[in-house]
Amino acid sequence: xxxxxxxxxxxxxxxxxxxxxxxxxxxxxxxxxxxxxxxxxxxxxxxxxxxxxxxxxxxxxxxxxxxxxxxxxxxxxxxxxxxxxxxxxxxxxxxxxxxxxxxxxxxxxxxxxxxxxxxxxxxxxxxxxxxxxxxxxxxxxxxxxxxxxxxxxxxxxxxxxxxxxxxxxxxxxxxxxxxxxxxxxxxxxxxxxxxxxxxxxxxxxxxxxxxxxxxxxxxxxxxxxxxxxxxxxxxxxxxxxxxxxxxxxxxxxxxxxxxxxxxxxxxxxxxxxxxxxxxxxxxxxxxxxxxxxxxxxxxxxxxxxxxxxxxx
Amino acid sequence: xxxxxxxxxxxxxxxxxxxxxxxxxxxxxxxxxxxxxxxxxxxxxxxxxxxxxxxxxxxxxxxxxxxxxxxxxxxxxxxxxxxxxxxxxxxxxxxxxxxxxxxxxxxxxxxxxxxxxxxxxxxxxxxxxxxxxxxxxxxxxxxxxxxxxxxxxxxxxxxxxxxxxxxxxxxxxxxxxxxxxxxxxxxxxxxxxxxxxxxxxxxxxxxxxxxxxxxxxxxxxxxxxxxxxxxxxxxxxxxxxxxxxxxxxxxxxxxxxxxxxxxxxxxxxxxxxxxxxxxxxxxxxxxxxxxxxxxxxxxxxxxxxxxxxxxx
Numbered sequence: 374x375x376x377x378x379x380x381x382x383x384x385x386x387x388x389x390x391x392x393x394x395x396x397x398x399x400x401x402x403x404x405x406x407x408x409x410x411x412x413x414x415x416x417x418x419x420x421x422x423x424x425x426x427x428x429x430x431x432x433x434x435x436x437x438x439x440x441x442x443x444x445x446x447x448x449x450x451x452x453x454x455x456x457x458x459x460x461x462x463x464x465x466x467x468x469x470x471x472x473x474x475x476x477x478x479x480x481x482x483x484x485x486x487x488x489x490x491x492x493x494x495x496x497x498x499x500x501x502x503x504x505x506x507x508x509x510x511x512x513x514x515x516x517x518x519x520x521x522x523x524x525x526x527x528x529x530x531x532x533x534x535x536x537x538x539x540x541x542x543x544x545x546x547x548x549x550x551x552x553x554x555x556x557x558x559x560x561x562x563x564x565x566x567x568x569x570x571x572x573x574x575x576x577x578x579x580x581x582x583x584x585x586x587x588x589x590x591x592x593x594x595x596x597x598x599x600x601x602x603x604x605x606x607x608x609x610x611x612x613x614x615x616x617x618x619x620x621x622x623x624x625x626x627x628x629x630x631x632x633x634x635x636x637x638x639x640x641x642x643x644x645x646x647x648x649x650x651x652x653x654x655x656x657x658x659x660x661x662x663x664x665x666x667x668x669x670x671x672x673x674x675x676x677x678x679x680x681x682x683x684x685x
Numbered sequence: 686x687x688x689x690x691x692x693x694x695x696x697x698x699x700x701x702x703x704x705x706x707x708x709x710x711x712x713x714x715x716x717x718x719x720x721x722x723x724x725x726x727x728x729x730x731x732x733x734x735x736x737x738x739x740x741x742x743x744x745x746x747x748x749x750x751x752x753x754x755x756x757x758x759x760x761x762x763x764x765x766x767x768x769x770x771x772x773x774x775x776x777x778x779x780x781x782x783x784x785x786x787x788x789x790x791x792x793x794x795x796x797x798x799x800x801x802x803x804x805x806x807x808x809x810x811x812x813x814x815x816x817x818x819x820x821x822x823x824x825x826x827x828x829x830x831x832x833x834x835x836x837x838x839x840x841x842x843x844x845x846x847x848x849x850x851x852x853x854x855x856x857x858x859x860x861x862x863x864x865x866x867x868x869x870x871x872x873x874x875x876x877x878x879x880x881x882x883x884x885x886x887x888x889x890x891x892x893x894x895x896x897x898x899x900x901x902x903x904x905x906x907x908x909x910x911x912x913x914x915x916x917x918x919x920x921x922x923x924x925x926x927x928x929x930x931x932x933x934x935x936x937x938x939x940x941x942x943x944x945x946x947x948x949x950x951x952x953x954x955x956x957x958x959x960x961x962x963x964x965x966x967x968x969x970x971x972x973x974x975x976x977x978x979x980x981x982x983x984x985x986x987x988x989x990x991x992x993x994x995x996x997x
Contacts (some may be wrong), residue, residue: 460868554773556889557921577868578890579916602993603889604914609869641996681914682994684953 375414375432376630377485378405379504380494381474382419382443383451387658388458391612397659398429401494404616407663408623408650410436411671412631418442422449422473441482448473461611462576466521490630495519505536512548515539515626523549527681534567541572541622568657574618579604599637603644606652606678617651620663624650649674687726688852688942690717691816692806693786694731694755695763699970700770703924709971710741713806716928719975720935720962722748723983724943728797730754734761736786744976753794760785773923791816802942807831810841817848827851827938835861852880855933857966859885886930891916894956910948915956918964920991925970929963932975936962961986
């Protein structure tokens with residue numbers, strides 16, 4: 374079943390210990406849709422400037438991604454520059470030029486209206502909410518956000534959370550959103566804000582899935598089968614972590630959308646597919662590795678991840 | 686099969702967000718032996734002062750731990766004070782009084798000589814080596830160390846590593862020992878220093894087991910079944926993380942020693958038992974929770990950990 378994703382399509386200048394790339398194709402919606410396209414049909418809503426041409430279009434076309442919702446307007450595309458020279462686990466932002474993204478008004482093509490899955494990538498929660506409300510018939514809605522929106526736009530974000538089935542954020546964002554430094558307590562508090570499921574990404578340490586069926590307890594966690602941990606894949610060389618989180622989301626949500634039913638077992642496998650796609654994203658600069666992938670490689674790594682984590 | 690452990694038996698004053706405890710029984714050999722005692726016979730080599738009396742002795746006796754190798758000398762026992770008020774994942778040391786430990790000369794009772802398993806807890810590598818050489822017939826030797834020995838006593842430590850089957854250390858220590866900031870590369874480099882297996886503890890993010898059969902590769906990891914990841918158990922409240930690493934080691938090595946053969950599958954289960962024991966250690970101050978455990982509780986949590994990590 375098809376996913377519609379709204380988010381940024383951008384240019385990134387990235388510096389890591391492995392080298393530097395100028396203005397490669399990036400943005401959350403780009404990573405997400407490329408990654409999800411290995412599992413299901415993907416439709417993008419975004420805005421780009423005059424610097425987005427046939428060569429960039431071809432990257433989406435090669436993966437059969439529907440780009441009719443990418444609006445072309447005068448001006449320059451969103452641009453981000455970041456460096457991982459000091460810390461491969463956290464980018465130091467050197468520049469953020471919103472450009473055409475500053476006046477982004479998501480427009481949903483009629484052809485997208487049948488999408489059963491919606492992903493709200495990390496953008497202004499007011500826009501996330503608008504897209505969510507414009508697609509009332511979707512079956513499952515997932516979304517991302519970041520510290521900036523949690524800190525300075527919390528009321529708008531809280532409205533978005535009420536309409537989410539799945540929220541994907543990182544440790545720091547989870548604790549910040551709940552205003553609680555204990556990870557498990559924070560996760561439970563976030564689930565009370567609306568999302569039925571929470572995926573917390575731990576970067577090099579994997580990710581944890583929480584469903585809201587976690588039972589309250591005094592001093593220790595009461596488990597049920599709806600809590601799941603996927604450690605990160607072991608990479609000998611991390612070339613560029615940019616887009617790893619969005620690629621995780623694409624693998625996770627893309628796999629879920631490909632399944633006839635979103636059972637707890639499907640959520641577990643989705644956590645593995647998310648991990649696999651996030652790990653591939655780090656192996657080369659920008660979207661290079663994701664673009665060149667095959668489903669066979671993805672499934673092979675899925676099996677390696679099972680071997681890495683299962684007792685028998 | 687019996688384990689002999691050499692290390693510290695001490696008093697700890699601990700402050701965490703959950704409260705403060707003055708002079709509770711602690712030390713690496715204490716946590717290790719209490720934890721391992723749920724799986725196999727344990728014999729301790731340590732030194733204590735006149736402040737170690739019947740009440741402390743009873744803690745070991747209650748778990749049938751052989752304390753004939755705990756030497757009693759005039760003076761005070763090793764004392765450590767630490768605070769986790771700023772960061773539950775890392776203690777801030779307030780005081781370290783070596784006391785009788787400063788002149789520790791491990792003496793191995795004749796009754797211990799039949800031990801087939803030896804654990805060298807975190808002490809001066811010169812003493813670790815001496816104990817190792819005094820027990821040439823052990824079947825499997827594991828050991829721990831810390832940043833202090835890596836930084837300032839590396840030659841002595843490298844000699845110890847040559848004689849180890851299993852080294853258990855944390856991320857930072859792994860990278861420091863290998864002088865490499867990439868975790869996988871660092872782990873491989875450490876395995877070249879002698880240990881046949883390396884267990885890297887990631888604190889709240891679990892632990893990774895490496896065997897030296899990892900194949901070299903250019904840009905990505907080639908797995909074999911001898912690499913295994915166990916995420917940490919999810920704890921809603923971490924009362925006191927003191928001794929979690931030593932309790933992990935006790936569960937890990939204790940389980941291995943309890944098995945007729947130390948197969949790769951046994952190592953995987955040992956990683957889970959280590960995780961389980963480390964998680965219990967955090968639930969109350971000092972050794973309180975470990976002392977009060979039952980094997981039934983341990984196995985129940987082992988099964989919860991399986992559920993938390995396995996696809997089916």
